[in-house]
Amino acid sequence: MTASPRPTVSGGRSAGRMIGRILWITFKMLIIPILCVLALILGAAVGYAVLGGKPVSEVFQVDTWKHMYDLVFAEG
DSSP states (O other): OOOOOOOOOTTSSOHHHHHHHHHHHHHHHHHHHHHHHHHHHHHHHHHHHHTTOOOGGGGGOHHHHHHHHHHHSOOO
């Protein structure tokens, strides 16, 4: 007894498989930038709270970043 050949799908790939592949490629392209942004936020929060001894909530205030910018780029 011989096995019957599998029917071939016209076009090569099914639509579900193609969508899954597109989603996987998109996930792979976005995971590194997302992890970098999360590491930046976490590092700023931990550094500000541990090294600076300030409340973590101040990291996310615009006035804090304006003050840091003024400190770094001050003339004199």
